[in-house]
Amino acid sequence: MSNIELAFLMMAVLLVLMSIRIPIALSMLVCGAVGYSMIGGFPALLEYLGTTPVSKFSSYDLSVVPLFLLMGELATRSGITAELFRTCNTWIGRQRGGIAMAAIAGCAAFGAICGSSLATASTMGKVALPEMKRLNYSGSLAAGALAAGGTLGILIPPSMVLIIFAVLTEQNISKMFIAAFIPGFLAAGGYILAIAIYVRLYPESGPRGEKTTFAQKIKSTKDVWHITGIFLIVLGGIYLGIFTPTEAASVGVILTAILAFTHGKMRLDGLLVCLMKTAVSSAMIFFIVLGADLFSVFIALSRLPDLGVELIQNSGLSPYTILVVMLLTYLVMGCFLDSLAMILLTIPIYFPMIMAMDFGIPQADLGIWFGILALIVVEVGLITPPVGMNVFIIKSFDDSLKLKECFKGVIPFLISDFVRVALLILFPGITLGLVHLIG
Secondary structure, three states: OOHHHHHHHHHHHHHHHHHOOOOHHHHHHHHHHHHHHHHHOHHHHHHHHHHHHHHHHOOOHHHHHHHHHHHHHHHHHOOHHHHHHHHHHHHHOOOEOHHHHHHHHHHHHHHHHHOOHHHHHHHHHHHHHHHHHHOOOOHHHHHHHHHHHHOHHHHOOOOHHHHHHHHHHOOOHHHHHHHHHHHHHHHHHHHHHHHHHHHHHOHHHOOEOOOOOHHHHHHHHHHOHHHHHHHHHHHHHHHOOOOOHHHHHHHHHHHHHHHHHHOOOOOHHHHHHHHHHHHHHHHHHHHHHHHHHHHHHHHHHHOHHHHHHHHHHHHOOOHHHHHHHHHHHHHHHOOOOOHHHHHHHHHHHHHHHHHOOOOOOOHHHHHHHHHHHHHHHHHHOOOOOOOOHHHHHHHOOOOOOOHHHHHHHOHHHHHHHHHHHHHHHHOOHHHHHHHHHHO
């Protein structure tokens, strides 16, 4: 068996292991170890395992992971989601479809602190879904808005998937955060626009909310000044070069903990739960990073990426055509795999191929641009059938919602996503402009 055939075999085995619910970290570690030992020999594998995990996990860049995870846990348990939604609802809830728009805005704000799509969808769904049901919103619009809004947690910094992509591809985390800022808020704006168009076509689906006075709007804004302050300090510090991502995460943890104890529902037992969940999640992510790294080394040794580059160069297809094909494969995989699995499975092959193509973009920017595009398309996988993890989370809060109705509700947001991806492909400056301006 040739090395290329071995690579394809191990990728097939990896997909089978993941399909039978073997943890992705263990699946990648096993497949990577078997492939590595068959190409480089078992002693070489032992040498790798004896040195690489220590150097990988002692990386300063990876220290940002448990800090942002802890920040997200503290934010989730502090009850600030309700305040964010209430403020957004006070300002725009009176509009037709305004409650759904407020949920999108609340998801964007919470995602900027939490960094997890599943947590964003879950916490905002608990708060906003009962309110939309009370005002007789259609189930499809309510579920679609909350499921799509939850995806903002994976794109708006800080994002765990974004950090893992940066670490595995050796990209600058700060620049990745900066590059994700405009696409992230473009996503929120596109979702709000999709709701506005939808309720214009189907007015009964999104009734107007309760009218509020200007004084109530001001008061609600004052109620979330501390949340806004954390957002500005953490991300503003990164964008302005005051903090490294790790330093910003440390500051964010302290500020969020203070907020959780003084304005939220946090107690000492809640803090212990947050620390325990952070430790478990961090261990899981670090294990995933180890498995992904070993699998990536095996794929590189098999020379499969080199074959891919050679085929691309001889295909006569334009780089943009190949990029679109890659992104379409993410949509297909999104029907069966979760977001992290897609990124980890494709990085060893796609990334070297992208870096070998000429898009008229400097090499230093190319990896960042592709990373944001890949992340956005992976984000779409969170709301596409038949998996659509965010859709299932929202449905779990209301048994009266039908799955078909929920997936129907995400269609306007999928259209918005496709338009946004097309814009980012055609105009890379949308992604890279802020990086150049600040960097």
